[in-house]
Every structure is written in C-alpha cells, then in structure tokens.
Amino acid sequence: MTDRNRIIIIGAGHNGLVCAAYLARAGREVLVLEASNRVGGAAITREFAPGFRVSACAHICYQLDAKISRELKLEAHGLKTAHANLRTVALATEGEHLVLHEGRLEAGLLPDKDRAALADYHARMLRFARVLGKQHNRCPPRIAGGGRTEIIAAAMLGLDIRRLGRDSMREFLRIAAINIFDVLEETFDTPLLKGALALDAVLGTNLGPRSNNSVLTMLHRLSGQATGVAGGLSLPEGGMGAISEALAAAARASGVTVRTGSPVARITLEGDRVSGVELESGEKLIAGTVVSNADPARTLLQLLGARHLETGFVHRVRHFRSKGMAAKLHLALDGLPAFARLPAARAGERLVIAPDPVYIDRAFDHAKYGQCSPDPALEITIPSIHDRSLAPPGRHVLSAIVQYAPFDPRASTDAARAEFLGRTLGLLERYAPGLRRQVVASELLLPADIEREFRITGGHWHHGELALDQFLMLRPVPGAAQYAMPVNGLYLCGAGCHPGGGVMGSAGRNAAHAVLGGERAA
C-alpha cells in the first residue's frame, strides 16, 4: 500500500477514533494524529489535583450509540459501566428535593396534576426524540441538487415525522423550534420541576430557556440510549476517558495507528485535492484522504486556509455559531459533601441546581452581555461514589457543569474565572453547608479554557450550537453537511457535523461511510 492510499485522521476524539475504527475494518490504512498526549479529545479522564481524577469535559454518558458499542465491541475492549441509569435530583434550598427517574417522581412532593403530566411529558418527549435518534446514523440529505438516494433520505425524514401519527406530528412540528420555557409553562405548575426540566434543554448550549430551539436541544439530548434506556444517563468506570480508551483499543485492534503528541499544523494540497498534512514539528505525512475530527472553523480556516475555499463557503463557516456558554467545575474534596436534607445514598445521582426556569433565564441574561451568571445553574455529579478509582480512599471528586460563562467575558478571563469560582462555591455552600471547607483543590474551566485545552474553537462542546439553522443538512453549513468538504479528499467527522456531539460517535461512523462512498464514486 502506498502512502497515497493512507487515510489520516486529525484528532483522536471519540468521533475520530470511531471513524478510524470503521475505516480500518473496511481494510483501509489509517493513521490517527492527536495533538495532546492522550486520546479522547473532550472525552477524557485526567488528574486535576494529586490523586484526584475527573472527566475533564463531558462527564455523563447519555448518547453513546449502542450500535457503535456493539459493532466495535467496546465491552470486550474494556468499557465498563460504573452506574447505568442515574436519577436526577432537583435540589431545593428549602423543603423537599425532587427525585426524578424515567418520567416518574421517586421522592419529593408534586401536585397530582404535575405528577401525571410528568409521565405524559416524558413519554411524549422520548417519542419525539426517537425521530431525531433515527437520523443519527444517516447522512443528511442535500437540500438541492441531490440524487435519488438524497431524495429517499429526505423522504425518510418526512416519513419518520409522519409516522408519529396526526396529533403527535402536529405537536412535534409545533414545539420543535420553540422554547422550552413556554412548553413547561403550559404543562407544569411546580417551579422546581420546571427548572430541572429546563436545565436539560439548555445544558451545554448558548441558549436560555426562553431562547427558540431550546426544545430541539432537549430532544437531541434525549435522543440517545447509551445503556439501553432511552434518555438514560450513565457513568463509565474510569470516567469518560474510559470510552475513548476502549475506542482506541478497538481501533488499534482493527489495525489503526494512533500517534499522540503530534499536533497538525496544516493540511497540505496538491492541485485541488489534499495530499496529506504537515505536523507542527515540520514532519510531512502523505495521504490521499484526510478526515478531520477538529471543529469546522479550525479545520477549514486554520488547518486548510480560507484561500483554498470559495468566498461564500468561507463566509458560512466563519458564521457557524460556536461560542460555548458552559463552564466546567472540578472539586477535590476531603470527604463526601452533605447536601441539606439529601440522604447520603442519593448523593451519587445527578444533582441539579435550577430552582425554576426564570432563575436559569436570569443566569443566561448576564452571560449574554459578557458576565458570568451571579447565580449559575448546575449539573453536578460525584462520580467517585460509584468509582473509587477516581479519588484517594475516603475522598471524593465533584464534577459540575456551571452555566453560564461567556466565551469572551467583559472582564479578563482570569478575573472572570476567579469571580465565577467564588460565586459557584458560595452557591454550592448554600445547598451543601460545609462543602467549602472540604475543598482540597479546585479547577474551573471557562469556555476559553475549554477552547485552549481541547482545541475546540469557541469552547462549545458540540463544536457549534445545535439549533435548527445548524441542524441536519445545515450542519455545520450548507455545502458541507455530507461530511465531504469542498476540497477533494477532505472530510469532517466531528461534533460539528450531523448529528453533533454528546459523545455519541455517530458523526465519526457516518463520516467513515461517506469516505468509503466517496472512494466508490471517484
């Protein structure tokens, strides 16, 4: 095999590894180049204080495609589950917390009306989420100029929606593009319940509960069934990095070569097609196909360069909305924190601080105008309860998504980070008195830090907003939604493509099929 037949994949994020594994299984020679010293991209487990390890970006597994787990035999490659189906605890400052699980109230107080509505709401949203889920393993159809298969793919999407039945289809079309705030207002009365459900819709997004499309983001979040439960939340043993390690093992077993510590400086061209990559070290590697797991802007504008693309396309890529709003908090604790009125047995569930949707919306308002939220909303896990490998005996790690923090705060990033950490710890102290004294070490990653550490332009964990204008055949931008880029031999395979991030792997799998399909067409 000559180098020209080689496929280079830029980035050993989960999608890059999935793509590599599928291409190698199809008999291709695949080389994965990873900039950092470990595989995994934003799905990694790393030490942030001596003896304390944490999932450094994504911290709950809810979307990993079961088909990919099965096809790549991830269990055989070492992937184990520490907790397969977390409950959600909506923390209350006073009174009873709500413990929610699969549309049921397991503890806490809700009026009968809300209790009934919750079951109905959960079933309805899962039904709608399934429509999205069905698209995950399909290449999005071209809007115009597509062939027969494109028309069939578009028809399938329409058919999936139609199959919901008349009333459900109407409801789906009514709410898919509107905001979660209105949907919750018309469904429930209890602020604490609405707050917890609203947080599901805006986690990791640059949206508030009143932003349009926030129903779509929630449906996307619910569209996975990582451990066999629709919308279920799980914790892998060893943190999210364990998924990446298993993917890397599966890829290597299929013959993939993975080189870490090899940042790519640029994608090289010969005429109008890619010829390989040049590393930051100056080393040149030849390949007939280059697949990038990096985000669209980094791939196209930095590694390739705008001059090799057309004006209109560059304009669209530059305006791909990719600014993150979620911060990540890691705390090393010298003991298990005690949340007021929460039995210790519940502390290992997914804890959320979102007392009502208006609270989240206020938190968003500050961030819209360049300030970190004075009273942020949180999604908290203490994975060390289920997985003793993460902290020294008797000690714990707390991992939380904290919203909202702007990508470019008006204050300096350092000042914003210090202030946001103080405010977040103050807030946690209100829910878990004494927690502050338990903190041995802390780390707060603002979106700008996430951009730096994970090399994601804008620090958005989906590589870019998952809103209708950047969804399906519009993701990342029209003219690039079928994984193949306008330059011959260049593909994207990351979260910036359909169906987005969330440690799913589908973008990588679909991209591998696009590469193989492209070979057949050539």
Place this chain on the structure above:
Amino acid sequence: MRLNKEHFRTAVYQTPFHPRTSALNTLNEWHRWKDYTTADAFFDTALEYAAIRNACAVFDLTPMTKHRITGPDALPFLNRLITRDIAKIKPGRVGYCVWCDDNGQVIDDGTLFHLRAGDYRLCSQERQLDWLSRSAHGFDVKIVEDTHEVAGLALQGPTSCAVLKAIGCTGAEKLKPFDISYFPFHGGELMVSRTGFTGDLGYELWIDPARALELWDALFDKGANHGIRPMGTHALEVARIEAGFIQAQVDFLPANQAIRIDRSRSPFELDLGRLVDFNKPNFNGRRALLEEKRRGSRFRLVRLDIEGNKPARSAYIYDSKRNVVGTVTSAEWAPSAKANIALASMHMPWGRPGDELWAEIYYQRELKWSRVMARCRVVEGPFFDPPRRRATPAADF
C-alpha cells in the same frame, strides 16, 4: 475611504469635469450613474457616435466603480476572486475579467489594471466592496474603494492617439492594446491605458481630480483639429453593442442580485469561457463551473444579425416552430457595421450558427404599434472590428 458627513445633503455628485460637460451639454440630458450625474447626450447621439468611429470622442467615466487592491497577498487574493489567471497580467497591463459566486454565476465583469508590481485597480459596473472584503478573509490584502479619488475619461476613436501625442504623451502610439503608461502632465502624472468600451482605437485617461479640468481643456484645445467631441452614454451604447461587449444589468443580472435561480449566468453562458482557467487549483465558482462543463450549460449568449432595420429591443427569439428559445438583451441599428444587430441569451441548444431563428419585433409608427417577425442569423465574432483597434504603433489618421 473618505467619510463625507454631509453626504445626505447631496443626493447626486457632479464629476470633476462637470464645469466643462455641463457647458457642452446643449441638450441638457442627464441621468444618474451610481453617485454621479452623467450626460446621456451632448448635442446629437448620431454625431457623437460618428465622432467615435471617424475622429475621436471623450466620455466622462469618473462614476465607474474603482477599487485599489494592494498588499502582499494581492495576487493570490485576485486569483481566488477572478476566474482567469491573474499571474499572466504583468505590471503595466490590463485584463478584462469576470468574477463569480460559489455557484459559478457571474457577479460582475470589469477591468483589472496591474498599475505597478503588486498594486492593482479593479474597475467594475457594480459596487463590489462588500464582496471583495468578504473574499479577503484569510488574505493579507488591503482593499479601498477609491471611485471618488480618481477622475477618468475615455478618449476613443481613430484620432485619439494623435490627440494624446498632441497634449504631450510622447510615445503613446507605442502602447499595445491593454498596456498602461504614465506621462508627466502639468506637474502631476497622467495614467493612460489603451482600453475602452467601443471596440475601436482608444484610450482611457486617469488623473487626480484636482487636474481634471486641465486635462479636459488640453484635450479639447489640442484635439480641435482632430475632430474631438464629447459623447454621452447613448452614443457609447451603440458603439459597445457594435463591439459585442456585454454589460451588467443589461445582458446579465449580477448573481448577487438574482433571486430566481435561472436569472443569473455563468461565464460560459456569457460566451466568456476563455476567461476561465481551470489550471488554477481554486477560484470562486471553480467546482460549479467544472460541473457545468461536465453537464452542459443552460444558456448561451449569441450575436444576431437581424433582417430589416427595426432594432429588436427586448424581443423574444423563436425557433422555426414558434417556440420561444431566447431573449434579446441588447439591440441597435449598427451604423458602421450597417446591420440590425442584437445580443441575445438563448436556451441551449439554440443559437448554433445556421439555426433558423426569428425575432418578434414590436415597433411604433405615429403611436400605432406593429409587429414583425424578422429572420436572425447567428454571427460569430464582433460586428465591427477594424484593424486600427489593435494596430501598434497606433496610426494618426
């Protein structure tokens, strides 16, 4: 660009030549061209046209949109923007060119002046600053629209070179078509390019607006014995159709103004395929144009010689079975070619030499409309193409 805070007080500017053009405009016929008022005709369109072909005529082209493009990446920037190979346009040369959107549809055509090494001026019918700026992302290039900073005159016709020499442009006859040269003029610099929109021997003169009137006066003083006349847009229009040149908004709609997808045109569909160089690895529209090459074009632009003498303005073109197969975009009676001519956009495959085509011409006599079906012949090449257009050294006549 100069920021004019008082711009709203003046809806339409006067060019630096206005004191002279207004004095000569005995018909007082004007229209608006972009920011400026500009003469339709001065004394008689037919006589102004006759000056272009038999002596020389002066046209005020100051309102032409001009962009200055400089910086280390000027060449790669232009090569990505424009469909032809810009590296072939050496310093001191001008190139006619088109630029396309990503779909390979023409945004505008224009002339690119390679003024001095790495220093370019792009002249266009439409304003292009937005598209140029948008295209500049990723390039180290400076783009300025300097329409107001450069005064321009077209001096066109057989005696134009003689007049140039008479005002002190010694050696102007040596300029080849599309050459640029610089001459000292009244303590400043006069740039002369052998370019024009008439298909005749002719030049375009570019000067600091502060010296505009001195240039005008010198031309009309020294040109008096060479039959110099001012000309308006109407006379130029006859000459440009006769030369077979196309014009934005008339023969094609700029792609960024088209809403309906079949309204824009590719370079191939405007008979400008020679301006597309696929040897360049990337330029705006390349992928779409390669695809068009593979699948075939939708339209073709043709030159028609039409029976009779009634201009076929906006006429439908029919085939022998009376199906509409095209539309006339420009039409005139051509006095020098002595033919009833038209440019037409034809649906493929019509417009091949030898096709039987008919133009449906409506005309008015004493307020009464009549209609005639006139036979059309597809003409290859321009309707009027005198040897003096290219002859170097240029003769005096």
